[in-house]
Amino acid sequence: MWVDLTGGHMVCSGRPQHSFVYNAMGGVFGLAGSGAIITVWLFAKKHYAILTVGLAYSVDQTAKIILEGFYTRIYESGAIDAYITVLQVGSWIGFMIYFARVKERATIAASDV
Numbered sequence: 001m002w003v004d005l006t007g008g009h010m011v012c013s014g015r016p017q018h019s020f021v022y023n024a025m026g027g028v029f030g031l032a033g034s035g036a037i038i039t040v041w042l043f044a045k046k047h048y049a050i051l052t053v054g055l056a057y058s059v060d061q062t063a064k065i066i067l068e069g070f071y072t073r074i075y076e077s078g079a080i081d082a083y084i085t086v087l088q089v090g091s092w093i094g095f096m097i098y099f100a101r102v103k104e105r106a107t108i109a110a111s112d113v
Contacts, residue, residue: 019072020069020070023068023069024065026068027062027065027066027068028061028065030060030061030064031061031062033061034054034057034058035054037050037053037057038051038054038055041054048099048100048102049096051099052095055091056088056092056095059091060084060088063084063087064084067084
């Protein structure tokens with residue numbers, strides 16, 4: 001096993017039995033992490049930045065589940081890394097623009113009544 005700038009790596013002997021599940025597990029755990037980020041937003045609803053990061057991360061991880069599971073050779077080759085980066089940044093910017101337009105409901109403090 002070793003870790004470098006591109007992530008963790010491991011040399012295995014043999015071949016995994018359920019290759020789709022094996023290949024998609026990184027994205028599944030990433031999707032669980034994005035679910036945790038969105039759950040944090042549920043407790044701090046004033047901060048749309050948290051929701052934006054969680055949603056953008058979930059878009060990215062969903063794409064990685066599909067790519068790692070069904071298009072493993074293309075994903076492993078690194079040929080689409082630039083497109084994945086564009087998807088990540090684009091979804092983040094898109095959610096930021098969308099939530100920048102969301103108007104918060106006005107609240108009236110008890111002292112104002």
